[in-house]
Amino acid sequence: MIPTENTHRLPAAAPEAAHPENGAGAAALAAASAEIAFLRKEHDKRAAELELARLELSFQSKQMQKRANELRLANRELVLQNRTKEARAAELIIANEELAYENEEKERRAAELVVANEELVLQNHEKEKRAAELRIANIDLAWENSEKEARAAELHLANEELAFQNQEKEKRAAELVQAVAELEAFAYVSSHDLQEPLRKILLWIDQVDPRAGEAGIEKNERLMGRIARAAGHMRQLILDLYTYSRLNVGALHFEPTGIESLLGDVQSELAGAIAASGAVIETGPMCTADIVRPQFRQLLHRLLSNALLFTTPERTPLIRVSSVIEGGEAAGADGPGGRCILTVSDNGIGFDSSQADRIFKVFQRLHSADAYAGTGIGLAIVKKVAEAHGGTVQAAGTPGEGAVFTVSFPATRGGLSAGGQQLSLNAEARLP
Structure with missing residues (x-):
């Protein structure tokens, strides 16, 4: 407790101290006052220190209260953790019981697995035995399959051979049908076309009178002219028959050829007929x-002979010839494909387009032999040559205006030689 001012109050000075003679008492009083002042300073110093101690104690009390609060929170958390631990312990007891049960199940399963393993070993032995048997069976099966493949390959080759033979048979059958038709036509021409000029020759020979005088010379000359023309017609008919029959003989040899050069050769061969008729031949593009x-x-x-034959006196014969590649570029030995389209048109007497198929048959004529010379074989040769080149020929006409013949065939062959027929077309040179 801090001493108060009254507690340290000194007793009042005695009245005799005011007298000079009381100097010793005054000095003592001064000393006592100085000591009192010193004590007061010490008292104030102790009061300040006590205030600081009080403030520090208050701060420490607050800190202790804060620590007490934290301790209460920690205690509560510890209680909660203890409860959680107890719950976990209870769960762990249950888990241990369950684990014990699972261990018992595992031991039981292990015992069952031992039995299953023993059974599996037995099954593996059986499987190995079956595998060995299967390997032997596979070896046998592989051998049988190889035999089957060999038989299948042989059968495939046999089927291909059979298919080829069937194609050849069909081809030969078609050729045989065509040959029979041609044979029938030959029989017809032998019995009719060839006999007709021969009959006329014999008839006119009987009318020739070698004993006739000068009056009968003109008649005999006229008869001899008829006989010569009939003999020439018969000879031409035989040559055309020979040419047509030779279309099925030999091997074809294809080679890249400019059609323009061939046309020039043909014009040279027909120069006499062209000059006699006054025909004009115009050529277009040539491939x-x-x-x-x-x-x-x-x-x-x-084709040119046909155009020169069936002319009309009303106008100058005009024949146009052209050939172009369609579906490809210009053809050559190594060139791309396409089809060559050859067109020959004229302004002659023409024909009815409904008869277009008929004119390509052997010995079929739209006009009598007396009106227009010819054997009826020329256009049949055109058709057969077009077919030998893997192509077709078509004809269109208008009576009194002219006709157009169009030949279409592959421009390239992928090779210059191919199996087929070869024709020696210089028939006159080969006949005796």
Whole structure:
């Protein structure tokens, strides 16, 4: 407790101290006052220190209260953790019981697994035994399959051979049908066309009178002219028959050829007939194609001869010839494909387009032999040459205006030689 001012109050000075003679008492009083002042300073110092101690104690009390609060919170958390631990312990007891049960189940399963393993070992032995048997069976099966494949390959080859033979048979059958038709036509021409000029020759020979005088010379000359023309017609008929029959003989040899050069050769051969008729031949674009040169020369020869034959006196004969590649570029030995389209048109007497198929048959004529010379074989040769080149020929006409013949065939062959027929078309040179 801090001493108060009254507690340290000194007793009042005695009245005798005011007298000079009381100097010793005054000095003592001064000393006592100084000591009192010193004590007061010490008292104030102790009061300040006590205030600081009080403030520090208050701060420490607050800190202790804060620590007490934190301790209460920690205690509560500890209680909560203890409860959680107890719950976890209870769960762990249950888990241990469950684990014990699972261990018992595992031991039971292990015992069952031991039995299953023993059974599996037995099954594996059986499987190995079956695998060995299966390997043997597979070896046997592989051998049987190889035998089957060999038989299948042989059968495939046999089927291909059979298919080829069937194709050949069908081809030969078609050729046989065509040959029979041609044979029938030959029989017809032998019995009719060949006999007709021969009959006329014999008739006119009987009318020739070698004993006739000068008056009968003109008649005999006229008869001899008729006989010569009939003999020439018969000879031409025989040559055309020979040419047509030779279309099925030999091997074809295709080579790239400019059709323009062949047309020039044909014009040279027909120069006399062209000059006699006054015909004008115009040529358009000309292409190069893989063809059999002798055959194609004969095709051009027959088409031009046909155009020169069926002219009309009303106008100058005009024949136009052109050939172009369609579906590809210009053909050559190694060139791309496409089809060569050859067109020969004229302004002659024409024909009814309904008869277009008929004119390509052997010995079929739209006009009598007396009106227009010819054997009825020329256009049949054109058709056969076009087919030998893997192509077709078509005809269109208008009576009194003219006709157009169009030949279409592959421009290239992928090779210059191919199996087929070869025709020697210089028939006159080969006949005796």
